[in-house]
Amino acid sequence: MGINFKPKAISLALALVTLPFSAAIAQQKYPAPIVKLVTHSSPGGGSDVFLREMLPYLQPYLGPKLVVENVTGGSGAKAMSTVASSTPDGSWFYATTPTYIYTSLLSTPEATYKDMEPLVNVFYDPEVIYTSVDSKFQTLPDVIAAAEEGRGKWGAANPASLERQVLEQIKAKTGVNASIITFEGGGDMQINVLNGTLDIGVGEIGEIRAQLDAGKLRMLAVVGDHRLNLFPDLKTAKEQGIDVSVVKFRGLAGPKNLPPAVIAAWEAAIPKLLADPKYKKIYTENDLEPGFMKHDEYVSFMNKFGSDTQAFLKASGVIQ
Secondary structure (H helix, E strand, C coil), X not given: CCCCCCHHHHHHHXXXXXXXXXXXXXCCCCCCCXXXXXXXXXXXXXXXXXXXXXXXXXXXXXXXEEEEEECCCHHHHHHHHHHHCCCCCCCEEEEECCHHHXXXXXXXXXXXXXXXXXXXXXXXXXXXXXXXCCCCCCCHHHHHHHHHHCCCEEEECCCCCHHHHHHHHHHHHHCCCCEEEECCCHHXXXXXXXXXXXXXXXXXXXXXXXXXXXXXXXXXXXXXXXCCCCCCCCCECHHHCCCCCCCCEEEEEEECCCCHHHHHHXXXXXXXXXXXXXXXXXXXXXXXXXXXXXXHHHHHHHHXXXXXXXXXXXXXXXXX
16 A cells, blocks of 8 residues: 655655755855945045945845945045955955046056956936035026136046036036036035035035035035936926936946855845835935846946946047
């Protein structure tokens, strides 16, 4: 007589067989005990704020201890070199923004974006033009009119940055001859907008939010294709007659030859991070737009962004 296994018995037997394997998967740890996330921004700059706000919510989904390191100098050149020369074991990453590309193309850094490996993208970060609440400027056309009469002083976070290119494009579109003054981070630039040294600055909601909420800064325009969800009355530059629009990305890159296990860990952690209700409240308040890209997709995106930016800089005569 054959043995008649009941469904429950079969399920239990399968569970017992697969338990050791499942438990082993669950107990897998991130390859490195500490992960250093490097930014070229000074404290208070856009990338610095992005990383420090993200870390407490990311750590439970990734596992290792996460630390932010501010490595300023050379518009990101020093930070890029630090990460590019590190061991590819998942313990060092660089916070990528378009500065990562511009620095590589506009100077001769020790390491360029081509010497690093894009990991994942996390957000798209709208750029805004802002001024001190005490300034005379109420709109972006006010700034342009003042620059036509005088010269104007406009601020960008880094010499090689998307923010710098925004201001250069505005100058090209309007024909004004404003001075563009650059810094080693958005925090330093913001101080000069607040004290009236600069007419305007360009940055992200996250880095100006504290001063915005305190009523010390006034936004003049969004440099994108659509208005901000949290500030629907703030017009885009295009709506104010200046045809300039950019997209800023925020992600991570590491040294070349990242292990598959490291890539897989980040690809699994970031979607969970973005779905976390507590963190979602934080990044929504900063008008960050989720823009998760897996490793392969981000590599392709970065290569295209790099070649497109190089073509733009050549066409505009900035580089040969």
